[in-house]
Amino acid sequence: xxxxxxxxxxxxxxxxxxxxxxxxxxxxxxxxxxxxxxxxxxxxxxxxxxxxxxxxxxxxxxxxxxxxxxxxxxxxxxxxxxxxxxxxxxxxxxxxxxxxxxxxxxxxxxxxxxxxxxxxxxxxxxxxxxxxxxxxxxxxxxxxxxxxxxxxxxxxxxxxxxxxxxxxxx
Amino acid sequence: xxxxxxxxxxxxxxxxxxxxxxxxxxxxxxxxxxxxxxxxxxxxxxxxxxxxxxxxxxxxxxxxxxxxxxxxxxx
Numbered sequence: 001x002x003x004x005x006x007x008x009x010x011x012x013x014x015x016x017x018x019x020x021x022x023x024x025x026x027x028x029x030x031x032x033x034x035x036x037x038x039x040x041x042x043x044x045x046x047x048x049x050x051x052x053x054x055x056x057x058x059x060x061x062x063x064x065x066x067x068x069x070x071x072x073x074x075x076x077x078x079x080x081x082x083x084x085x086x087x088x089x090x091x092x093x094x095x096x097x098x099x100x101x102x103x104x105x106x107x108x109x110x111x112x113x114x115x116x117x118x119x120x121x122x123x124x125x126x127x128x129x130x131x132x133x134x135x136x137x138x139x140x141x142x143x144x145x146x147x148x149x150x151x152x153x154x155x156x157x158x159x160x161x162x163x164x165x166x167x168x169x170x
Numbered sequence: 171x172x173x174x175x176x177x178x179x180x181x182x183x184x185x186x187x188x189x190x191x192x193x194x195x196x197x198x199x200x201x202x203x204x205x206x207x208x209x210x211x212x213x214x215x216x217x218x219x220x221x222x223x224x225x226x227x228x229x230x231x232x233x234x235x236x237x238x239x240x241x242x243x244x245x
């Protein structure tokens with residue numbers, strides 16, 4: 001369906017809402033440059049081709065015509081198809097509205113996990129599966145930290161045992 | 171098939187588009203938790219896949235600049 005710019009944006013929001021509700025199917029958005037032609041470009045006959053060749057040789061090509069291009073934007077969801085044509089004077093308004101629309105509606109994407117710092121500080125990962133490691137002054141790997149933590153815990157256990165035994169002896 | 175880094179994709183996309191602006195089209199496909207960007211001129215095709223929200227912002231910028239260029243007046 002060929003619509004006006006504003007209508008297109010309205011219908012596009014509806015498509016995004018439908019996709020959110022159904023939670024299935026893909027929404028495709030396509031952008032392409034358009035030069036306003038409504039008829040297909042006919043192939044030149046042999047005569048016309050020869051004329052074109054001779055004219056281009058005699059007159060060096062100096063394009064002075066100003067061509068105003070437009071942009072064709074299409075949206076497809078399932079069997080629903082929308083399209084609109086944006087010309088250069090509407091481009092500012094359309095571009096703002098369009099980018100706001102996309103940012104607002106494409107919200108099911110994940111947040112990127114922060115990278116671990118090399119100093120061994122605890123990292124706040126939203127998607128990682130690594131367990132929180134205790135703070136170490138030296139840079140170590142996670143296996144080393146688990147070994148270290150287990151050794152430290154065993155040492156503390158031994159320390160706990162030694163004060164009790166002299167108490168019992170007494 | 172899919173370009174791994176965003177900068178690579180952006181650079182090649184600009185090059186491909188400026189080479190032949192009439193023939194290039196920029197497609198964006200959004201399905202649950204995945205975004206696929208594609209710029210093609212019917213000879214070569216550049217694709218980028220992502221599932222992160224920060225890439226959406228970058229894609230936004232690229233889209234806007236392409237949109238502006240496509241609908242511009244040229245002498």
